[in-house]
Amino acid sequence: xxxxxxxxxxxxxxxxxxxxxxxxxxxxxxxxxxxxxxxxxxxxxxxxxxxxxxxxxxxxxxxxxxxxxxxxxxxxxxxxxxxxxxxxxxxxxxxxxxxxxxxxxxxxxxxxxxxxxxxxxxxxxxxxxxxxxxxxxxxxxxxxxxxxxxxxxxxxxxxxxxxxxxxxxxxxxxxxxxxxxxxxxxxxxxxxxxxxxxxxxxxxxxxxxxxxxxxxxxxxxxxxxxxxxxxxxxxxxxxxxxxxxxxxxxxxxxxxxxxxxxxxxxxxxxxxxxxxxxxxxxxxxxxxxxxxxxxxxxxxxxxxxxxxxxxxxxxxxxxxxxxxxxxxxxxxxxxxxxxxxxxxxxxxxxxxxxxxxxxxxxxxxxxxxxxxxxxxxxxxxxxxxxxxxxxxxxxxxxxxxxxxxxxxxxxxxxxxxxxxxxxxxxxxxxxxxxxxxxxxxxxxxxxx
Ligand code: FAD
Numbered sequence: 001x002x003x004x005x006x007x008x009x010x011x012x013x014x015x016x017x018x019x020x021x022x023x024x025x026x027x028x029x030x031x032x033x034x035x036x037x038x039x040x041x042x043x044x045x046x047x048x049x050x051x052x053x054x055x056x057x058x059x060x061x062x063x064x065x066x067x068x069x070x071x072x073x074x075x076x077x078x079x080x081x082x083x084x085x086x087x088x089x090x091x092x093x094x095x096x097x098x099x100x101x102x103x104x105x106x107x108x109x110x111x112x113x114x115x116x117x118x119x120x121x122x123x124x125x126x127x128x129x130x131x132x133x134x135x136x137x138x139x140x141x142x143x144x145x146x147x148x149x150x151x152x153x154x155x156x157x158x159x160x161x162x163x164x165x166x167x168x169x170x171x172x173x174x175x176x177x178x179x180x181x182x183x184x185x186x187x188x189x190x191x192x193x194x195x196x197x198x199x200x201x202x203x204x205x206x207x208x209x210x211x212x213x214x215x216x217x218x219x220x221x222x223x224x225x226x227x228x229x230x231x232x233x234x235x236x237x238x239x240x241x242x243x244x245x246x247x248x249x250x251x252x253x254x255x256x257x258x259x260x261x262x263x264x265x266x267x268x269x270x271x272x273x274x275x276x277x278x279x280x281x282x283x284x285x286x287x288x289x290x291x292x293x294x295x296x297x298x299x300x301x302x303x304x305x306x307x308x309x310x311x312x313x314x315x316x317x318x319x320x321x322x323x324x325x326x327x328x329x330x331x332x333x334x335x336x337x338x339x340x341x342x343x344x345x346x347x348x349x350x351x352x353x354x355x356x357x358x359x360x361x362x363x364x365x366x367x368x369x370x371x372x373x374x375x376x377x378x379x380x381x382x383x384x385x386x387x388x389x390x391x392x393x394x395x396x397x398x399x400x401x402x403x404x405x406x407x408x409x410x411x412x413x414x415x416x417x418x419x420x421x422x423x424x425x426x427x428x429x430x431x432x433x434x435x436x437x438x439x440x441x442x443x444x445x446x447x448x
Contacts, residue, residue: 006043017049038079045088073137110199126205144402145356152344158189165200169436190355193440212258212265216281229275231315239344248336308388309403310395311361334370357398401441412441
Protein backbone atom coordinates (compact mmCIF):
# COMPACT_ATOMS: atom_id res chain seq x y z
CA UNK A 1 0.00 0.00 0.00
CA UNK A 2 1.61 3.29 -1.10
CA UNK A 3 1.61 6.57 0.81
CA UNK A 4 -0.40 8.42 -1.93
CA UNK A 5 -3.07 5.68 -1.99
CA UNK A 6 -3.45 5.74 1.81
CA UNK A 7 -3.68 9.52 1.64
CA UNK A 8 -6.30 9.38 -1.08
CA UNK A 9 -8.40 6.91 0.92
CA UNK A 10 -8.11 9.06 4.06
CA UNK A 11 -9.14 12.15 2.09
CA UNK A 12 -12.35 10.40 1.08
CA UNK A 13 -13.40 10.07 4.75
CA UNK A 14 -14.62 12.85 7.04
CA UNK A 15 -13.04 12.71 10.47
CA UNK A 16 -13.98 14.97 13.39
CA UNK A 17 -10.32 15.30 14.29
CA UNK A 18 -7.51 16.54 12.04
CA UNK A 19 -5.62 14.27 9.64
CA UNK A 20 -1.95 15.23 9.41
CA UNK A 21 -0.40 14.25 6.09
CA UNK A 22 3.25 14.47 5.06
CA UNK A 23 2.61 17.91 3.52
CA UNK A 24 1.10 19.35 6.74
CA UNK A 25 3.05 22.07 8.62
CA UNK A 26 2.77 20.07 11.84
CA UNK A 27 3.84 16.75 10.31
CA UNK A 28 7.27 16.64 11.96
CA UNK A 29 5.77 17.54 15.33
CA UNK A 30 3.01 14.94 15.22
CA UNK A 31 5.06 12.09 13.80
CA UNK A 32 7.52 12.24 16.73
CA UNK A 33 7.30 9.88 19.65
CA UNK A 34 9.14 9.96 22.97
CA UNK A 35 12.16 7.82 21.97
CA UNK A 36 14.30 9.86 19.55
CA UNK A 37 15.59 6.67 17.90
CA UNK A 38 12.14 5.98 16.43
CA UNK A 39 12.39 8.47 13.56
CA UNK A 40 9.67 7.17 11.25
CA UNK A 41 7.56 8.69 8.48
CA UNK A 42 3.94 7.51 8.51
CA UNK A 43 1.68 8.23 5.54
CA UNK A 44 -0.58 10.21 7.89
CA UNK A 45 -1.49 10.75 11.52
CA UNK A 46 -5.21 10.59 12.30
CA UNK A 47 -5.85 12.61 15.46
CA UNK A 48 -9.10 11.01 16.56
CA UNK A 49 -11.64 13.07 18.49
CA UNK A 50 -13.94 10.21 19.45
CA UNK A 51 -14.98 6.61 19.00
CA UNK A 52 -16.34 7.18 15.50
CA UNK A 53 -13.00 8.55 14.28
CA UNK A 54 -11.31 5.50 15.77
CA UNK A 55 -13.75 3.14 14.05
CA UNK A 56 -13.21 4.88 10.70
CA UNK A 57 -9.40 4.72 10.96
CA UNK A 58 -9.44 1.07 12.05
CA UNK A 59 -11.88 0.18 9.24
CA UNK A 60 -9.79 1.96 6.65
CA UNK A 61 -6.52 0.34 7.74
CA UNK A 62 -8.23 -3.07 7.66
CA UNK A 63 -9.72 -2.47 4.19
CA UNK A 64 -6.44 -1.22 2.73
CA UNK A 65 -4.23 -3.71 4.56
CA UNK A 66 -2.21 -0.69 5.74
CA UNK A 67 0.09 -0.73 8.76
CA UNK A 68 -1.69 0.75 11.77
CA UNK A 69 0.15 2.20 14.77
CA UNK A 70 -1.95 3.14 17.82
CA UNK A 71 -0.66 5.94 20.04
CA UNK A 72 -1.57 7.34 23.43
CA UNK A 73 1.40 8.94 25.25
CA UNK A 74 3.97 7.92 22.61
CA UNK A 75 6.33 6.26 25.14
CA UNK A 76 6.70 2.90 23.42
CA UNK A 77 10.37 2.03 24.00
CA UNK A 78 10.77 0.07 20.73
CA UNK A 79 8.90 2.78 18.81
CA UNK A 80 5.75 0.76 18.14
CA UNK A 81 3.38 3.73 18.24
CA UNK A 82 4.69 5.00 14.93
CA UNK A 83 5.58 3.42 11.60
CA UNK A 84 6.91 4.08 8.14
CA UNK A 85 4.33 4.50 5.36
CA UNK A 86 1.32 3.42 7.44
CA UNK A 87 -1.37 5.15 9.51
CA UNK A 88 -0.78 6.44 13.03
CA UNK A 89 -3.99 6.56 15.05
CA UNK A 90 -3.25 9.23 17.65
CA UNK A 91 -5.66 9.19 20.63
CA UNK A 92 -4.18 12.19 22.43
CA UNK A 93 -7.24 14.41 21.80
CA UNK A 94 -9.39 11.87 23.69
CA UNK A 95 -7.80 12.72 27.03
CA UNK A 96 -10.71 13.66 29.29
CA UNK A 97 -10.79 12.31 32.84
CA UNK A 98 -14.09 12.29 34.73
CA UNK A 99 -13.89 11.43 38.42
CA UNK A 100 -16.96 10.30 40.36
CA UNK A 101 -15.78 11.04 43.88
CA UNK A 102 -18.69 9.38 45.64
CA UNK A 103 -18.31 6.17 43.65
CA UNK A 104 -14.48 6.27 43.74
CA UNK A 105 -14.28 5.81 39.98
CA UNK A 106 -12.45 7.54 37.13
CA UNK A 107 -13.47 7.35 33.46
CA UNK A 108 -10.37 8.08 31.43
CA UNK A 109 -10.04 8.76 27.71
CA UNK A 110 -7.82 6.40 25.71
CA UNK A 111 -5.36 9.21 24.96
CA UNK A 112 -4.91 10.62 28.48
CA UNK A 113 -1.53 10.93 30.17
CA UNK A 114 -0.74 9.88 33.73
CA UNK A 115 -0.57 13.60 34.58
CA UNK A 116 -4.21 14.03 33.46
CA UNK A 117 -5.33 11.16 35.68
CA UNK A 118 -3.21 12.27 38.66
CA UNK A 119 -4.44 15.88 38.45
CA UNK A 120 -8.13 14.92 38.23
CA UNK A 121 -7.66 12.47 41.10
CA UNK A 122 -5.86 15.01 43.28
CA UNK A 123 -8.76 17.47 42.92
CA UNK A 124 -11.01 14.82 44.49
CA UNK A 125 -8.44 13.56 47.05
CA UNK A 126 -8.30 10.23 45.18
CA UNK A 127 -5.69 8.27 43.30
CA UNK A 128 -5.36 5.38 40.86
CA UNK A 129 -1.91 3.78 41.03
CA UNK A 130 0.09 4.15 37.80
CA UNK A 131 3.69 4.82 36.70
CA UNK A 132 6.32 7.29 37.85
CA UNK A 133 6.64 9.77 34.95
CA UNK A 134 3.64 12.02 34.36
CA UNK A 135 3.98 12.34 30.56
CA UNK A 136 3.59 8.56 30.07
CA UNK A 137 0.31 7.49 28.43
CA UNK A 138 -2.38 5.83 30.56
CA UNK A 139 -3.32 3.45 27.73
CA UNK A 140 0.04 1.92 26.87
CA UNK A 141 1.01 1.70 30.53
CA UNK A 142 -2.26 0.10 31.63
CA UNK A 143 -2.43 -2.45 28.83
CA UNK A 144 0.94 -3.87 29.88
CA UNK A 145 0.36 -3.76 33.66
CA UNK A 146 1.35 -0.44 35.22
CA UNK A 147 3.88 -0.40 38.08
CA UNK A 148 4.70 2.60 40.24
CA UNK A 149 4.96 4.16 43.68
CA UNK A 150 1.59 2.90 44.88
CA UNK A 151 1.50 -0.62 43.40
CA UNK A 152 2.52 -2.24 46.68
CA UNK A 153 -0.30 -0.47 48.47
CA UNK A 154 -3.11 -0.49 45.88
CA UNK A 155 -1.96 -2.99 43.22
CA UNK A 156 -0.91 -2.57 39.60
CA UNK A 157 -2.89 -0.23 37.36
CA UNK A 158 -4.60 -3.28 35.80
CA UNK A 159 -5.65 -4.45 39.26
CA UNK A 160 -7.69 -1.25 39.48
CA UNK A 161 -9.20 -1.52 36.02
CA UNK A 162 -12.96 -2.03 36.18
CA UNK A 163 -13.75 -1.94 32.49
CA UNK A 164 -12.69 -0.66 29.08
CA UNK A 165 -14.40 0.43 25.88
CA UNK A 166 -12.63 -1.23 22.98
CA UNK A 167 -12.89 -0.77 19.21
CA UNK A 168 -12.03 -4.16 17.75
CA UNK A 169 -10.49 -4.97 14.37
CA UNK A 170 -13.94 -5.54 12.83
CA UNK A 171 -15.15 -2.11 14.00
CA UNK A 172 -17.32 -3.25 16.90
CA UNK A 173 -17.39 -1.15 20.07
CA UNK A 174 -17.24 -3.52 23.04
CA UNK A 175 -17.41 -2.86 26.78
CA UNK A 176 -15.09 -5.35 28.45
CA UNK A 177 -15.31 -5.95 32.18
CA UNK A 178 -15.55 -8.83 34.66
CA UNK A 179 -19.24 -9.20 33.71
CA UNK A 180 -19.19 -8.37 30.01
CA UNK A 181 -16.70 -10.06 27.63
CA UNK A 182 -14.62 -11.31 30.57
CA UNK A 183 -12.04 -13.04 28.36
CA UNK A 184 -11.32 -9.84 26.48
CA UNK A 185 -11.12 -8.08 29.85
CA UNK A 186 -8.59 -10.69 30.98
CA UNK A 187 -6.51 -10.15 27.83
CA UNK A 188 -6.48 -6.36 28.21
CA UNK A 189 -4.85 -6.61 31.64
CA UNK A 190 -1.33 -7.19 30.37
CA UNK A 191 -1.85 -8.31 26.77
CA UNK A 192 -0.84 -4.88 25.40
CA UNK A 193 -2.44 -3.28 22.36
CA UNK A 194 -3.11 -6.62 20.67
CA UNK A 195 -6.88 -6.76 21.04
CA UNK A 196 -8.19 -3.41 19.83
CA UNK A 197 -8.13 0.31 20.45
CA UNK A 198 -9.20 1.29 23.96
CA UNK A 199 -11.12 4.54 23.82
CA UNK A 200 -12.09 4.64 27.51
CA UNK A 201 -10.86 3.06 30.74
CA UNK A 202 -12.77 2.86 34.00
CA UNK A 203 -10.57 2.73 37.10
CA UNK A 204 -11.15 2.25 40.80
CA UNK A 205 -9.76 5.13 42.84
CA UNK A 206 -8.54 5.23 46.43
CA UNK A 207 -8.67 7.88 49.10
CA UNK A 208 -5.24 9.28 49.45
CA UNK A 209 -3.46 11.69 51.76
CA UNK A 210 0.02 13.23 51.78
CA UNK A 211 3.11 11.13 51.20
CA UNK A 212 6.54 11.26 52.82
CA UNK A 213 9.48 10.89 50.48
CA UNK A 214 13.10 10.38 51.46
CA UNK A 215 15.91 10.50 48.91
CA UNK A 216 19.63 10.05 49.51
CA UNK A 217 22.71 9.74 47.32
CA UNK A 218 25.64 7.47 48.16
CA UNK A 219 29.07 7.00 46.57
CA UNK A 220 28.99 4.08 44.12
CA UNK A 221 32.05 2.72 45.93
CA UNK A 222 29.74 1.91 48.89
CA UNK A 223 27.49 -0.19 46.66
CA UNK A 224 27.66 -3.45 48.58
CA UNK A 225 26.86 -1.99 51.96
CA UNK A 226 24.18 0.35 50.60
CA UNK A 227 22.35 -2.22 48.50
CA UNK A 228 22.44 -5.01 51.09
CA UNK A 229 21.02 -2.57 53.65
CA UNK A 230 18.44 -1.40 51.11
CA UNK A 231 17.28 -4.97 50.55
CA UNK A 232 17.08 -5.71 54.28
CA UNK A 233 15.00 -2.62 55.04
CA UNK A 234 12.81 -3.05 51.95
CA UNK A 235 12.06 -6.70 52.73
CA UNK A 236 10.80 -5.74 56.18
CA UNK A 237 8.79 -2.71 55.02
CA UNK A 238 4.96 -2.73 55.08
CA UNK A 239 3.02 -2.15 51.87
CA UNK A 240 2.62 1.56 52.66
CA UNK A 241 6.31 1.85 51.77
CA UNK A 242 7.80 1.56 48.28
CA UNK A 243 11.51 1.89 47.67
CA UNK A 244 13.77 2.15 44.66
CA UNK A 245 17.33 2.85 43.74
CA UNK A 246 19.30 3.95 40.74
CA UNK A 247 22.83 2.53 40.47
CA UNK A 248 24.72 4.82 38.09
CA UNK A 249 28.47 4.85 37.35
CA UNK A 250 29.36 7.30 40.10
CA UNK A 251 26.38 7.47 42.40
CA UNK A 252 23.62 5.39 43.95
CA UNK A 253 20.36 7.22 44.61
CA UNK A 254 17.98 5.58 47.09
CA UNK A 255 14.38 6.71 47.40
CA UNK A 256 11.78 5.62 49.95
CA UNK A 257 8.15 6.67 49.58
CA UNK A 258 5.70 6.28 52.46
CA UNK A 259 2.03 6.60 51.66
CA UNK A 260 0.45 5.50 54.95
CA UNK A 261 -0.43 7.17 58.20
CA UNK A 262 1.97 10.08 58.77
CA UNK A 263 2.70 8.89 62.34
CA UNK A 264 4.72 5.92 61.12
CA UNK A 265 6.52 7.79 58.35
CA UNK A 266 9.68 9.16 59.92
CA UNK A 267 10.71 5.91 61.59
CA UNK A 268 10.07 3.98 58.37
CA UNK A 269 11.79 6.35 55.92
CA UNK A 270 14.76 7.73 57.89
CA UNK A 271 16.83 4.47 58.03
CA UNK A 272 17.22 4.59 54.23
CA UNK A 273 19.38 7.66 54.84
CA UNK A 274 21.76 5.68 57.05
CA UNK A 275 22.78 2.86 54.71
CA UNK A 276 26.31 4.36 54.61
CA UNK A 277 27.51 7.97 54.84
CA UNK A 278 25.20 9.74 52.36
CA UNK A 279 26.61 12.41 50.06
CA UNK A 280 23.31 14.30 50.22
CA UNK A 281 19.64 13.78 51.01
CA UNK A 282 16.77 14.10 53.45
CA UNK A 283 13.06 13.46 53.71
CA UNK A 284 9.81 15.35 54.00
CA UNK A 285 6.19 15.60 52.91
CA UNK A 286 5.60 15.93 49.18
CA UNK A 287 2.37 16.26 47.16
CA UNK A 288 1.86 13.10 45.13
CA UNK A 289 1.66 15.16 41.93
CA UNK A 290 5.12 16.61 42.64
CA UNK A 291 6.52 13.11 43.13
CA UNK A 292 4.95 12.03 39.84
CA UNK A 293 6.62 14.89 37.96
CA UNK A 294 10.01 14.55 39.66
CA UNK A 295 11.58 12.65 36.74
CA UNK A 296 9.65 14.34 33.91
CA UNK A 297 12.53 16.54 32.83
CA UNK A 298 15.24 13.90 33.17
CA UNK A 299 13.09 11.65 30.97
CA UNK A 300 12.11 14.40 28.51
CA UNK A 301 10.95 13.72 24.94
CA UNK A 302 13.45 13.44 22.13
CA UNK A 303 16.44 11.77 23.81
CA UNK A 304 17.64 8.46 22.37
CA UNK A 305 16.86 5.55 24.61
CA UNK A 306 17.49 1.82 24.98
CA UNK A 307 16.28 -0.07 28.00
CA UNK A 308 15.12 -3.50 29.04
CA UNK A 309 13.71 -4.86 32.25
CA UNK A 310 13.07 -8.01 34.23
CA UNK A 311 12.02 -9.39 37.61
CA UNK A 312 14.28 -10.22 40.52
CA UNK A 313 13.56 -12.45 43.51
CA UNK A 314 16.24 -11.01 45.78
CA UNK A 315 19.19 -8.68 46.00
CA UNK A 316 22.12 -10.52 47.56
CA UNK A 317 25.89 -10.25 47.43
CA UNK A 318 26.16 -11.98 44.06
CA UNK A 319 23.36 -9.87 42.51
CA UNK A 320 25.11 -6.74 43.71
CA UNK A 321 28.46 -7.93 42.35
CA UNK A 322 26.84 -8.50 38.97
CA UNK A 323 25.27 -5.04 38.99
CA UNK A 324 28.64 -3.56 39.84
CA UNK A 325 30.29 -5.41 36.92
CA UNK A 326 27.60 -4.10 34.58
CA UNK A 327 27.94 -0.52 35.79
CA UNK A 328 31.74 -0.68 35.54
CA UNK A 329 31.39 -1.06 31.75
CA UNK A 330 28.68 1.61 31.30
CA UNK A 331 29.13 4.88 29.43
CA UNK A 332 29.71 7.47 32.19
CA UNK A 333 26.56 9.50 31.60
CA UNK A 334 22.93 8.58 30.94
CA UNK A 335 23.19 5.00 32.19
CA UNK A 336 21.94 3.24 35.28
CA UNK A 337 20.32 0.13 36.71
CA UNK A 338 17.00 1.16 38.20
CA UNK A 339 15.32 -1.09 40.75
CA UNK A 340 11.71 -0.72 41.89
CA UNK A 341 10.38 -2.65 44.86
CA UNK A 342 7.34 -4.83 44.10
CA UNK A 343 5.39 -7.23 46.33
CA UNK A 344 2.62 -6.09 48.67
CA UNK A 345 -0.80 -5.77 47.02
CA UNK A 346 0.61 -7.02 43.67
CA UNK A 347 0.82 -10.48 45.23
CA UNK A 348 -2.84 -10.43 46.36
CA UNK A 349 -3.89 -11.26 42.79
CA UNK A 350 -3.37 -14.75 41.42
CA UNK A 351 -0.63 -15.07 38.77
CA UNK A 352 -3.17 -16.52 36.29
CA UNK A 353 -5.81 -13.85 36.87
CA UNK A 354 -4.10 -11.53 34.35
CA UNK A 355 -1.58 -11.94 31.51
CA UNK A 356 0.93 -9.74 33.41
CA UNK A 357 3.65 -12.03 34.70
CA UNK A 358 5.92 -11.49 37.67
CA UNK A 359 3.56 -11.16 40.61
CA UNK A 360 5.94 -13.16 42.80
CA UNK A 361 8.90 -10.85 42.16
CA UNK A 362 10.34 -8.73 44.96
CA UNK A 363 11.87 -6.22 42.55
CA UNK A 364 11.67 -5.00 39.00
CA UNK A 365 14.91 -3.96 37.30
CA UNK A 366 15.54 -1.92 34.21
CA UNK A 367 18.85 -1.10 32.56
CA UNK A 368 18.60 2.41 31.17
CA UNK A 369 20.70 3.98 28.44
CA UNK A 370 19.82 7.56 27.54
CA UNK A 371 21.90 9.67 25.16
CA UNK A 372 21.42 12.41 22.59
CA UNK A 373 23.75 11.95 19.59
CA UNK A 374 23.08 9.44 16.84
CA UNK A 375 26.84 8.88 16.63
CA UNK A 376 26.68 7.26 20.10
CA UNK A 377 23.92 4.78 19.21
CA UNK A 378 26.15 1.73 18.87
CA UNK A 379 28.04 2.35 22.13
CA UNK A 380 24.92 2.83 24.26
CA UNK A 381 22.87 0.09 22.62
CA UNK A 382 25.72 -2.37 22.91
CA UNK A 383 26.05 -1.65 26.62
CA UNK A 384 22.27 -1.80 27.10
CA UNK A 385 22.03 -5.21 25.38
CA UNK A 386 24.89 -6.74 27.35
CA UNK A 387 23.72 -5.24 30.65
CA UNK A 388 20.18 -6.58 30.24
CA UNK A 389 21.43 -10.00 29.14
CA UNK A 390 23.65 -10.25 32.19
CA UNK A 391 20.84 -9.35 34.62
CA UNK A 392 18.32 -11.52 32.77
CA UNK A 393 20.54 -14.53 33.45
CA UNK A 394 19.86 -14.21 37.21
CA UNK A 395 16.24 -13.07 36.91
CA UNK A 396 12.93 -14.79 37.47
CA UNK A 397 10.91 -16.24 34.59
CA UNK A 398 8.54 -13.88 32.82
CA UNK A 399 8.99 -10.26 31.91
CA UNK A 400 7.23 -6.92 31.56
CA UNK A 401 6.16 -6.37 27.95
CA UNK A 402 6.04 -2.59 28.41
CA UNK A 403 9.72 -2.07 28.97
CA UNK A 404 11.54 -3.99 26.28
CA UNK A 405 13.61 -2.08 23.75
CA UNK A 406 13.29 -5.00 21.34
CA UNK A 407 10.14 -6.65 20.10
CA UNK A 408 9.01 -9.76 18.31
CA UNK A 409 7.14 -13.00 18.94
CA UNK A 410 9.98 -14.38 21.08
CA UNK A 411 9.90 -11.31 23.36
CA UNK A 412 6.15 -11.70 23.96
CA UNK A 413 6.30 -15.48 24.34
CA UNK A 414 9.11 -15.27 26.88
CA UNK A 415 7.41 -12.51 28.80
CA UNK A 416 4.06 -14.27 29.19
CA UNK A 417 5.29 -17.87 29.35
CA UNK A 418 3.93 -20.64 27.11
CA UNK A 419 0.58 -21.16 28.87
CA UNK A 420 -0.52 -17.53 28.97
CA UNK A 421 0.84 -16.89 25.48
CA UNK A 422 -1.30 -19.71 24.08
CA UNK A 423 -4.42 -18.37 25.82
CA UNK A 424 -3.65 -14.88 24.49
CA UNK A 425 -3.02 -16.25 20.98
CA UNK A 426 -6.44 -17.96 20.96
CA UNK A 427 -8.13 -14.77 22.12
CA UNK A 428 -6.18 -12.85 19.51
CA UNK A 429 -7.62 -15.20 16.86
CA UNK A 430 -11.09 -14.36 18.17
CA UNK A 431 -10.73 -10.57 18.36
CA UNK A 432 -8.08 -9.80 15.72
CA UNK A 433 -7.74 -12.82 13.39
CA UNK A 434 -5.82 -10.91 10.69
CA UNK A 435 -3.38 -9.37 13.20
CA UNK A 436 -4.36 -5.82 12.24
CA UNK A 437 -3.01 -4.67 15.62
CA UNK A 438 0.52 -5.98 15.19
CA UNK A 439 2.63 -2.97 16.11
CA UNK A 440 2.98 -4.05 19.74
CA UNK A 441 4.68 -6.90 21.61
CA UNK A 442 2.84 -9.05 19.17
CA UNK A 443 0.76 -12.11 19.93
CA UNK A 444 0.19 -14.08 16.75
CA UNK A 445 -3.41 -15.28 16.31
CA UNK A 446 -3.83 -19.01 16.76
CA UNK A 447 -7.16 -20.55 15.82
CA UNK A 448 -6.85 -23.80 17.83
P1 FAD B 1 2.44 4.62 23.26
O1 FAD B 1 3.75 4.64 22.57
O2 FAD B 1 1.46 5.66 22.91
O3 FAD B 1 1.77 3.23 23.15
C1 FAD B 1 2.49 2.04 23.38
C2 FAD B 1 1.70 0.90 22.80
O4 FAD B 1 0.49 0.76 23.53
C3 FAD B 1 1.29 1.11 21.36
O5 FAD B 1 2.29 0.62 20.50
C4 FAD B 1 0.00 0.34 21.26
O6 FAD B 1 0.29 -1.02 21.00
C5 FAD B 1 -0.58 0.46 22.64
N1 FAD B 1 -1.58 1.52 22.80
C6 FAD B 1 -1.40 2.82 23.08
N2 FAD B 1 -2.58 3.44 23.22
C7 FAD B 1 -3.53 2.51 23.02
C8 FAD B 1 -4.94 2.52 23.05
N3 FAD B 1 -5.64 3.62 23.37
N4 FAD B 1 -5.61 1.38 22.80
C9 FAD B 1 -4.93 0.22 22.49
N5 FAD B 1 -3.58 0.16 22.44
C10 FAD B 1 -2.90 1.29 22.72
N6 FAD B 1 5.82 1.59 32.90
C11 FAD B 1 5.38 1.33 34.14
O7 FAD B 1 4.66 0.36 34.37
N7 FAD B 1 5.69 2.15 35.18
C12 FAD B 1 6.43 3.27 35.02
O8 FAD B 1 6.68 3.96 35.97
C13 FAD B 1 6.90 3.57 33.71
N8 FAD B 1 7.61 4.68 33.49
C14 FAD B 1 8.00 4.99 32.24
C15 FAD B 1 8.69 6.18 32.00
C16 FAD B 1 9.10 6.51 30.73
C17 FAD B 1 9.82 7.79 30.49
C18 FAD B 1 8.87 5.61 29.66
C19 FAD B 1 9.36 5.93 28.30
C20 FAD B 1 8.18 4.44 29.87
C21 FAD B 1 7.73 4.12 31.16
N9 FAD B 1 7.04 2.95 31.42
C22 FAD B 1 6.57 2.68 32.67
C23 FAD B 1 6.75 2.01 30.33
C24 FAD B 1 5.39 2.33 29.75
O9 FAD B 1 4.41 1.62 30.49
C25 FAD B 1 5.32 1.92 28.26
O10 FAD B 1 6.32 2.58 27.56
C26 FAD B 1 3.95 2.21 27.69
O11 FAD B 1 3.79 1.50 26.49
C27 FAD B 1 3.76 3.68 27.44
O12 FAD B 1 2.45 3.96 27.08
P2 FAD B 1 2.13 5.17 26.11
O13 FAD B 1 0.67 5.23 25.97
O14 FAD B 1 2.84 6.39 26.54
O15 FAD B 1 2.85 4.67 24.80
